[in-house]
Amino acid sequence: MPNPNKVTERLFQSPSKYIQGPYAIQNAAKYLGKLGNAPLLLCDDIVWKIAGEDLVKALSGAGFKVQRAVFGGEASREEIDRLSALGRKESSDFVIALGGGKTIDTAKTVADDLGKQVAIVPTTASTDAPCSALSVLYRPSGEFHCYTFFDKNPNVVLVDTTVISKAPPRFLAAGMGDAIATNVEARRCLNSPNFGGGLPTEVSAAIGQKCEEILFKYGKQAYEANKAHAVTPALEAVVEANTLLSGLGFESGGLAAAHAIHNGMTAIEELHSLLHGEKVAFGTICQLVLDGVPTSELDRYIDFMLSVDLPVNFEQLGIPKVKDEELRRVAELACAEGETIWNLDRVINVDLVFGAIKAADAAGSDYIRRSGWKRT
Numbered sequence: 001m002p003n004p005n006k007v008t009e010r011l012f013q014s015p016s017k018y019i020q021g022p023y024a025i026q027n028a029a030k031y032l033g034k035l036g037n038a039p040l041l042l043c044d045d046i047v048w049k050i051a052g053e054d055l056v057k058a059l060s061g062a063g064f065k066v067q068r069a070v071f072g073g074e075a076s077r078e079e080i081d082r083l084s085a086l087g088r089k090e091s092s093d094f095v096i097a098l099g100g101g102k103t104i105d106t107a108k109t110v111a112d113d114l115g116k117q118v119a120i121v122p123t124t125a126s127t128d129a130p131c132s133a134l135s136v137l138y139r140p141s142g143e144f145h146c147y148t149f150f151d152k153n154p155n156v157v158l159v160d161t162t163v164i165s166k167a168p169p170r171f172l173a174a175g176m177g178d179a180i181a182t183n184v185e186a187r188r189c190l191n192s193p194n195f196g197g198g199l200p201t202e203v204s205a206a207i208g209q210k211c212e213e214i215l216f217k218y219g220k221q222a223y224e225a226n227k228a229h230a231v232t233p234a235l236e237a238v239v240e241a242n243t244l245l246s247g248l249g250f251e252s253g254g255l256a257a258a259h260a261i262h263n264g265m266t267a268i269e270e271l272h273s274l275l276h277g278e279k280v281a282f283g284t285i286c287q288l289v290l291d292g293v294p295t296s297e298l299d300r301y302i303d304f305m306l307s308v309d310l311p312v313n314f315e316q317l318g319i320p321k322v323k324d325e326e327l328r329r330v331a332e333l334a335c336a337e338g339e340t341i342w343n344l345d346r347v348i349n350v351d352l353v354f355g356a357i358k359a360a361d362a363a364g365s366d367y368i369r370r371s372g373w374k375r376t
């Protein structure tokens with residue numbers, strides 16, 4: 001399973017440039033100038049009001065001719081085809097993604113279809129999508145469809161922490177849910193080729209560890225700063241962990257059970273309103289159970305998740321009455337051929353994954369009882 005082609009090369013890949021700071025959008029022309037001057041800008045109507053107008057102002061002032069395209073909301077093949085046709089019609093010379101994970105994944109695929117470069121300007125720190133050379137595509141109904149891979153990573157990732165500090169804190173928390181999986185997954189798939197097709201390097205392991213260290217150290221503080229819309233060193237550190245470290249860490253380190261279980265969970269309709277990282281957080285508890293970690297370690301992760309209001313049991317996920325048949329279906333999908341769960345360095349099957357999902361819910365509930373945790 002983990003390495004059928006017996007790959008021996010180590011491989012690390014990353015975006016060409018990553019920039020992060022307060023009011024960074026105001027300097028967009030300086031960083032995007034090398035990509036072209038007639039970009040196709042993908043963003044939805046909500047993001048347009050939050051940051052779109054400012055970005056276009058900054059670029060237009062420097063002579064860019066920006067074509068705005070309204071993103072429909074789902075990273076689906078249909079939406080990508082529609083936007084690619086628009087880019088062709090407008091002769092766009094590069095693509096900008098302004099928004100969250102689905103906008104970003106759509107823009108990366110549109111740029112790949114057009115054979116153009118792409119700049120990512122995330123308006124939330126909610127996923128590890130901005131830095132990677134892959135997109136997760138969904139069906140128009142919202143169910144997981146497939147991963148698509150590109151020859152190169154985004155050319156520029158520009159993160160404006162002032163914009164991110166104004167986003168609802170739930171997005172930052174979801175990004176932490178996605179980022180907390182990075183080290184948990186990467187440390188268990190050292191012998192499997194990563195998303196670039198090579199074995200993980202020392203640096204990808206170090207990135208995963210640093211990512212986790214930042215979350216435990218600053219996660220709660222950054223979450224509270226976000227509630228106050230304040231850009232602080234803790235918030236900057238967590239934005240970097242969620243966006244750069246999590247992105248580099250998963251791509252060159254590898255994903256395993258947490259993301260595979262997340263993908264399976266997208267088949268439960270009641271979970272469609274949850275963010276990617278919220279489901280990945282629960283998937284991380286499932287993987288820790290599968291990994292057989294000691295209770296003290298499991299508690300540490302659950303405690304962290306609760307501190308930033310991430311779901312740790314079925315009730316918090318909003319599926320208190322979920323049936324065993326549904327959970328078995330999640331386990332089956334998590335164990336589908338080609339899923340990242342097969343990167344794990346040991347034998348796995350549907351029964352083990354089904355059991356881990358049930359036990360993760362029980363562990364989350366048990367910790368809430370023992371610790372007397374209450375939502376504040």
Ligand SMILES: [Zn+2]
Pocket residue numbers: 127128178259276280
């Ligand atoms: Zn993810």
